Amino acid sequence: MQAVDGDDLTIGVVNPDGSRAEMSGNGTRIAAAWLMSRNGTAEARVHVGSRTVNVRRTDEGLFESALGRVEVGAREIVDGIELTPVWVGNPHAVVVGDPGRIGELGPRLESHMRFPERTNVQVVRVERPGVVTARVWERGVGETAASGTGAVAAAAATHGEGEVLVRFPGGDLQVRLRDGAAWLIGPAEPLEEMPASSPEADTDT
Numbered sequence: 001m002q003a004v005d006g007d008d009l010t011i012g013v014v015n016p017d018g019s020r021a022e023m024s025g026n027g028t029r030i031a032a033a034w035l036m037s038r039n040g041t042a043e044a045r046v047h048v049g050s051r052t053v054n055v056r057r058t059d060e061g062l063f064e065s066a067l068g069r070v071e072v073g074a075r076e077i078v079d080g081i082e083l084t085p086v087w088v089g090n091p092h093a094v095v096v097g098d099p100g101r102i103g104e105l106g107p108r109l110e111s112h113m114r115f116p117e118r119t120n121v122q123v124v125r126v127e128r129p130g131v132v133t134a135r136v137w138e139r140g141v142g143e144t145a146a147s148g149t150g151a152v153a154a155a156a157a158t159h160g161e162g163e164v165l166v167r168f169p170g171g172d173l174q175v176r177l178r179d180g181a182a183w184l185i186g187p188a189e190p191l192e193e194m195p196a197s198s199p200e201a202d203t204d205t
Contacts, residue, residue: 004035006039007035007039007041007043007044007045008044008045008046008047009031009032009035009044009045009046009047010046010047010048011027011028011031011046011047011048012048013027013048015138015139015140015141016140016141017140017141018140019139019140021049021090021139021140022048022049022050022089022090023048023049023051023067023088023089023090023149024048024148024149025065025067025088025147025148025149025150025151025152025184026146026147026148026186027048027148028046028048028053028055028065028067028148029055029063029065029148029184029186029188030188031044031046032044032045032046032053032055032063032065032188033055033057033063033188034188036055036057037190042056042057043055043056043057048089049089049090050089051067051068051089053065053066053067053068054066058185061187062185062186062187063185063186063187063188064183064184064185065148065183065184065185066181066182066183067088067089067148067149067152067181067182067183067184068089068181068182069180069181069182070086070087070088070152070153070156070177070180070181070182071086071087071180072084072085072086072156072157072160073085073086073087078093078109078112078114079108079109079112079114081095081105081108081109082095082096083095083109084096084157085119086152086153086156086157088149088152088153088156088182089149090120090139090149091115091117091118091119091120091139092119092120092121092122092149092150092153092157093109093115093119093120093121093122094121094122094124094153094154094156094157094158095109095121095122095123095124096123096124096125096126096157096158097123097124097125098123098125099123099124099125099133099134099135100123100135101123102121102123102135102136102137102143103137103143105121105123105137106121106123106136106137106142106143107137107142109121109137110137110139118139118140119139120136120137120138120139120147120149120150120153121136121137122134122135122136122137122147122150122153122154122157123135124154124157124158126158127167129159130159130162130163130164130165131164131165131167132154132155132158132159132164132165132166132167133167134150134151134154134166134167134168135168135169136150136168138150144170145168145169145170145171146168146169146170146171146173147168148173148184148186150168151166151168151173151175151184152175152177152182152184154166155175155177155182156175156177156182159177160177161177161178162176162177162178163175163176163177164176164177171186171187172186173185173186174186
């Protein structure tokens with residue numbers, strides 16, 4: 001977290017390997033939820049990389065993030081693997097197949113020469129129209145339980161438009177795709193309440 005100005009929050013995302021991520025769907029939602037809780041508001045704006053993400057709390061207590069433009073490329077074959085490249089402010093390669101193969105396909109594609117800046121990888125199974133199961137290999141991280149931009153990429157590569165429920169091992173995320181843009185809906189809950197007297201509870205970093 002870098003700076004707070006009213007309902008605006010600027011963040012940076014650093015991966016465990018020290019690389020910086022241009023975008024984080026789940027990260028922006030969590031940061032916005034923190035700021036809303038702090039300010040007592042139902043909306044916030046999170047600046048990350050080149051994008052500004054507007055986030056609002058829904059009547060159901062979830063958080064809806066307007067992630068912006070989604071660019072879906074043509075299907076291609078990379079190292080014998082058919083995939084769809086997707087840009088959600090960060091790069092993704094979506095493979096339709098058995099999500100259980102993520103441990104094999106993820107590292108194989110992440111650092112392939114086709115992706116000079118490396119890429120996030122999703123292996124997706126379409127269960128029925130509007131519902132997909134996915135696992136994700138995040139660039140600079142490895143397999144993770146869920147990914148917000150990964151959910152958008154999986155939905156865009158398999159559906160293009162409409163409402164899509166993306167099921168990850170770590171939980172479900174709802175994606176809405178319209179006119180080349182994406183909205184991500186999901187929860188954000190604190191692991192534990194930080195005491196109000198704690199210096200960290202009111203520090204802008």
